[in-house]
Amino acid sequence: MSRSQYAPFLCLNKYVFLQSYATGSRGFCALVRRGSRPDNAPRMAIEITARSLSDTQQADMAPGEAIQSGEISGLPDKSVPLSRFLRRSLRWTRRNFSSRAKLLSGGDVVILSAPKSGRTWIRTFLCAYLCKRHGLEFTLQPGRYDHPGFPRVIFSHDRFEHRTKGNRWDRLRGKYLVPRRELRKAKIVLLVRDPRDCFVSLYLQMTRRDPSADAALKQKSVSELLRDKRFGIRGIVRAMNDWLDEFSGRKDFKIIRYEALRASPAEHFRDLLAVLGETTPDTSIFQEALEFARFENMQKLEAAGVFDSKILHPGDVRDPESFKVRRGKVGGYREYLSPADLEYAADALRELDSQFSYSP
Numbered sequence: 001m002s003r004s005q006y007a008p009f010l011c012l013n014k015y016v017f018l019q020s021y022a023t024g025s026r027g028f029c030a031l032v033r034r035g036s037r038p039d040n041a042p043r044m045a046i047e048i049t050a051r052s053l054s055d056t057q058q059a060d061m062a063p064g065e066a067i068q069s070g071e072i073s074g075l076p077d078k079s080v081p082l083s084r085f086l087r088r089s090l091r092w093t094r095r096n097f098s099s100r101a102k103l104l105s106g107g108d109v110v111i112l113s114a115p116k117s118g119r120t121w122i123r124t125f126l127c128a129y130l131c132k133r134h135g136l137e138f139t140l141q142p143g144r145y146d147h148p149g150f151p152r153v154i155f156s157h158d159r160f161e162h163r164t165k166g167n168r169w170d171r172l173r174g175k176y177l178v179p180r181r182e183l184r185k186a187k188i189v190l191l192v193r194d195p196r197d198c199f200v201s202l203y204l205q206m207t208r209r210d211p212s213a214d215a216a217l218k219q220k221s222v223s224e225l226l227r228d229k230r231f232g233i234r235g236i237v238r239a240m241n242d243w244l245d246e247f248s249g250r251k252d253f254k255i256i257r258y259e260a261l262r263a264s265p266a267e268h269f270r271d272l273l274a275v276l277g278e279t280t281p282d283t284s285i286f287q288e289a290l291e292f293a294r295f296e297n298m299q300k301l302e303a304a305g306v307f308d309s310k311i312l313h314p315g316d317v318r319d320p321e322s323f324k325v326r327r328g329k330v331g332g333y334r335e336y337l338s339p340a341d342l343e344y345a346a347d348a349l350r351e352l353d354s355q356f357s358y359s360p
Helices: 082-093 099-104 119-133 158-164 168-173 180-185 195-209 222-226 233-247 258-263 265-275 283-292 295-303 339-349
Strands: 010-012 015-021 027-033 109-113 153-156 187-192 253-257
Touching: 109 119, 119 153, 119 265, 119 283, 119 295, 158 233, 187 233, 187 265, 195 222, 195 233, 195 339, 222 339, 233 339, 253 258, 253 265, 258 265, 265 283
Parallel strands: 109 153, 109 187, 187 253
Antiparallel strands: 010 015, 015 027
8 A cells, every 4th residue: 555545544633534535536434442293193195394385474453443424524524324334334435544554465366255264275285286296395375475476365255254253443444345446457266165064163263262352252152153243154144245246247257156166176176276277287296186075085194293383373272173274065054053043144145146046
């Protein structure tokens, strides 16, 4: 973000007025208030090291707070809720003012998904294939390679994280959104999964695996969290619908269904490589990567502690439900939800766009 594009922050009587001007005469205003590997590990053809799996640094969070409408001119009148005004502004702009925007920029392909849609599986396959193809050390963070011909792939939960992660200041800055200008330049892949299976896996991750999850959320039952406005099934449905509305008119937009990947991984991984420009993949490397990314193999590697990274590390090696690579079962949600929960989830699914082909 250059200074010529966006005006600076103006401090007015303990308030912060963020004013940003887009190209041309269009712009927006938003207001905020401050404050408010082991010996027994399986041996694979692809080498994995602790150094290659180091985590990406995250930007520090900054505090934020809201401001009362009417105290600064230019706001809608009092009949329009300020929160709704801000939400509309953020949707319209889709800009990321945070330092984290750099991590979400420069992608040849952007893969968007709700949590627990199979992203780690896809990431593992792509990294296994591409690193071997280019003679590089395996890593789940391929962004560290500046190698000719090595495509940059951005993985993001985008809108879902925007609504569920961080504080108001993070949401105002669009900290978890892929910048609009970057989406214009990249091919878009939307990875989707039955929202009911997504939700159950997310619930287990939050309550059994993620030590940073909010303590209050950890205390919720599966029924309670299912109905949560942000983390519940309707939050997943909303994000999926929003992505489809935003990108379905583009020729370089592709939907990949998790269930289709599970049924025929070789076919759909070839399709995914084609999106990255690998229209005729190396057969031997492809088979190696396919074997490497099998669920059973990934589970063994995670249990053995080979992946020295939070991306693939169990919360408790004694608890199978705390593993990142847990089950991957299609329709497994039925084993966790009560009849009343199933009815509620089916009702939520009726709000999902029919193009996703998930029936209640």
